[in-house]
Amino acid sequence: MVTLNDVARLASVSKSTVSNVIRGSEVVAPATRARVEAAIRELNYQPNVVARALRERTSKILGLLVPEAVNPFFAQVAHGVEGRARLAGYGVLIANTDCDPAIEAAQVAALVSRRADGVIIGGLSEGSSLHETLLERGVPVVCAYAAPPDPRLGIVDSDDVRAMRLVVEHLYDLGHRRLGFARHTLAEAGGERRLHAFLDAARNRDGVVVVPLDEGPTAIVAHNDDIAIAQIDALERAGQRVPEDVSVVGFDDIPLAAHHRIELTTVRSDGTRAGERAADLVLEAIRDGRHVAQTDIIPAHLIVRASTGPVNGRG
Amino acid sequence: MVTLNDVARLASVSKSTVSNVIRGSEVVAPATRARVEAAIRELNYQPNVVARALRERTSKILGLLVPEAVNPFFAQVAHGVEGRARLAGYGVLIANTDCDPAIEAAQVAALVSRRADGVIIGGLSEGSSLHETLLERGVPVVCAYAAPPDPRLGIVDSDDVRAMRLVVEHLYDLGHRRLGFARHTLAEAGGERRLHAFLDAARNRDGVVVVPLDEGPTAIVAHNDDIAIAQIDALERAGQRVPEDVSVVGFDDIPLAAHHRIELTTVRSDGTRAGERAADLVLEAIRDGRHVAQTDIIPAHLIVRASTGPVNGRG
DNA sequence: CTGAAAGCGCTTACAG
DNA sequence: CTGAAAGCGCTTACAG
Numbered sequence: 224m225v226t227l228n229d230v231a232r233l234a235s236v237s238k239s240t241v242s243n244v245i246r247g248s249e250v251v252a253p254a255t256r257a258r259v260e261a262a263i264r265e266l267n268y269q270p271n272v273v274a275r276a277l278r279e280r281t282s283k284i285l286g287l288l289v290p291e292a293v294n295p296f297f298a299q300v301a302h303g304v305e306g307r308a309r310l311a312g313y314g315v316l317i318a319n320t321d322c323d324p325a326i327e328a329a330q331v332a333a334l335v336s337r338r339a340d341g342v343i344i345g346g347l348s349e350g351s352s353l354h355e356t357l358l359e360r361g362v363p364v365v366c367a368y369a370a371p372p373d374p375r376l377g378i379v380d381s382d383d384v385r386a387m388r389l390v391v392e393h394l395y396d397l398g399h400r401r402l403g404f405a406r407h408t409l410a411e412a413g414g415e416r417r418l419h420a421f422l423d424a425a426r427n428r429d430g431v432v433v434v435p436l437d438e439g440p441t442a443i444v445a446h447n448d449d450i451a452i453a454q455i456d457a458l459e460r461a462g463q464r465v466p467e468d469v470s471v472v473g474f475d476d477i478p479l480a481a482h483h484r485i486e487l488t489t490v491r492s493d494g495t496r497a498g499e500r501a502a503d504l505v506l507e508a509i510r511d512g513r514h515v516a517q518t519d520i521i522p523a524h525l526i527v528r529a530s531t532g533p534v535n536g537r538g
Numbered sequence: 539m540v541t542l543n544d545v546a547r548l549a550s551v552s553k554s555t556v557s558n559v560i561r562g563s564e565v566v567a568p569a570t571r572a573r574v575e576a577a578i579r580e581l582n583y584q585p586n587v588v589a590r591a592l593r594e595r596t597s598k599i600l601g602l603l604v605p606e607a608v609n610p611f612f613a614q615v616a617h618g619v620e621g622r623a624r625l626a627g628y629g630v631l632i633a634n635t636d637c638d639p640a641i642e643a644a645q646v647a648a649l650v651s652r653r654a655d656g657v658i659i660g661g662l663s664e665g666s667s668l669h670e671t672l673l674e675r676g677v678p679v680v681c682a683y684a685a686p687p688d689p690r691l692g693i694v695d696s697d698d699v700r701a702m703r704l705v706v707e708h709l710y711d712l713g714h715r716r717l718g719f720a721r722h723t724l725a726e727a728g729g730e731r732r733l734h735a736f737l738d739a740a741r742n743r744d745g746v747v748v749v750p751l752d753e754g755p756t757a758i759v760a761h762n763d764d765i766a767i768a769q770i771d772a773l774e775r776a777g778q779r780v781p782e783d784v785s786v787v788g789f790d791d792i793p794l795a796a797h798h799r800i801e802l803t804t805v806r807s808d809g810t811r812a813g814e815r816a817a818d819l820v821l822e823a824i825r826d827g828r829h830v831a832q833t834d835i836i837p838a839h840l841i842v843r844a845s846t847g848p849v850n851g852r853g
Numbered sequence: 854c855t856g857a858a859a860g861c862g863c864t865t866a867c868a869g
Numbered sequence: 870c871t872g873a874a875a876g877c878g879c880t881t882a883c884a885g
Contacts (some may be wrong), residue, residue: 227878227879238857238879242881246880269651270651271653272651273591273854273877273879275880277879278879280861282633284819302608305632305634306634314631330624336586337587337588338588382821455798456799459798482773484770497546552872552873553864553870556866557863558871565871567871581869590862592863592878602885631862
């Protein structure tokens with residue numbers, strides 16, 4: 224590997240001067256600069272970011288903690304994070320946890336060891352306080368769709384309360400009174416916030432009752448699209464028809480939700496945008512040397528498609 | 539941030555001794571070791587991997603170049619890579635390229651700058667020679683489902699030739715003679731290998747002709763499941779029925795393919811396993827200080843579901 | 854405008 | 870068994 228020293232030697236200048244050229248310092252004389260640049264090209268020199276990181280006490284690395292790698296929504300979030308990070312010269316270290324506390328702890332330790340300048344958390348296992356480990360070391364962190372309460376945290380979240388109000392209203396208008404909720408399968412911290420938002424919304428509608436999934440709800444609201452789509456699968460395999468017998472509502476609006484075979488009524492939530500926003504927040508905090516301590520709530524939009532219909536096929 | 543020096547001071551030993559304890563050297567006296575370990579705990583010390591990386595001339599980082607972040611199959615591959623990397627103490631830097639040559643070049647430069655010890659390429663843009671940039675710098679690289687020809691490369695690939703033979707045979711047996719192929723949308727290097735395997739298989743079946751998609755094939759074979767599912771969407775929106783009017787075959791067997799509403803006939807290809815295998819290959823090469831130079835072909839299995847049926851609904 | 858020196862936080866021979 | 874010293878490849882005051 225060619226180093227800054229090799230370049231200096233070839234250009235017959237000191238390391239300081241090469242460094243000045245690399246970092247675009249104004250101070251270098253044009254002729255010297257030209258010589259150095261020629262040497263860089265000739266040797267095909269790429270600065271060693273590891274060395275720079277050590278010296279500057281910054282790694283230019285963002286950690287991304289993902290509870291469920293295979294969820295397409297998180298793929299969108301990751302895509303957004305990565306795009307913004309790249310533009311800012313940051314790399315993204317991906318850390319899947321599968322919501323397993325042991326893996327999660329190992330991943331956070333690895334992120335600390337690698338001196339990640341900031342961390343974005345897409346989900347934490349139940350009862351985890353790993354975000355505090357990070358915060359106490361001065362690492363800015365933003366939670367996307369995961370919100371352990373801590374004022375130092377940055378938060379990017381969907382407006383679940385409003386979303387669930389829209390969902391319940393929609394179902395109510397279709398005549399549904401027996402509603403069920405399909406929770407998500409991971410033991411995730413704060414993973415019941417959508418459930419609670421749903422319950423609150425249902426409580427505020429006269430005549431609406433919330434029943435377990437196996438006690439014949441006429442409509443099922445799911446924690447996310449993946450779960451909604453799995454519900455459709457389960458219902459139809461059990462001989463029920465969607466939406467004729469049971470209506471189903473998702474959350475996220477993943478690309479597949481608009482598919483002709485699925486046509487899922489859902490709440491739109493732009494994962495890529497959320498990822499971009501999360502990255503921006505954490506990047507700003509890094510620049511300012513502070514915690515994020517900001518909350519960004521993404522507005523909710525109900526997208527009505529064909530997975531919801533009038534109760535009992537009437538109407 | 540607490541450093542090795544802080545630990546040394548608190549334990550009243552030298553940095554060398556702390557380093558020996560951390561790295562589990564046998565040489566340290568039990569009493570000394572205990573004192574150092576107590577100090578580590580008390581200070582909550584985490585070694586700085588950046589410093590270690592600089593000294594050891596290894597970053598313990600794997601780069602993962604992904605052409606299409608939102609493809610669920612690549613999410614599986616990434617999951618597999620990440621899992622194996624973690625077990626080996628490596629971090630995974632994710633680099634989306636969206637198959638854009640400019641982004642791709644920037645990502646490879648970033649990976650070089652960060653001194654990634656190895657790189658896994660999930661896809662390269664057409665005409666790209668970026669893998670050579672890496673190889674020439676001595677970085678082992680394995681291509682997963684992307685195979686520019688270079689003997690130094692590691693390759694993990696599906697057995698497209700056998701797969702397409704099975705697919706064509708299956709369709710032939712159902713009476714299909716007019717077949718079409720839905721290519722993938724990215725300008726990816728080697729992205730036509732499945733197409734060519736398909737064309738070869740079709741050529742070897744008497745009476746079979748390959749026609750453009752808009753010239754009424756009775757069966758469509760797609761480059762991957764995502765594209766197959768999009769084809770079903772397009773066909774049905776255009777008033778055609780699958781499989782009554784047109785049969786559709788995918789490739790990958792993403793989780794959704796088994797969904798009751800989709801029931802896609804497809805070729806199984808375990809993305810997580812492929813990712814794990816790719817990581818193992820590159821990790822071994824790093825350990826041995828050599829290029830990978832190995833090929834691993836994953837056997838093909840045809841999974842017949844309901845998206846294929848007899849031609850013209852007969853039978 | 855350019856260069857010598859110190860130092861980021863580690864590891865690794867090498868003395869003792 | 871323990872410690873002093875050098876060095877990984879950079880950047881950053883500071884002289885000149």
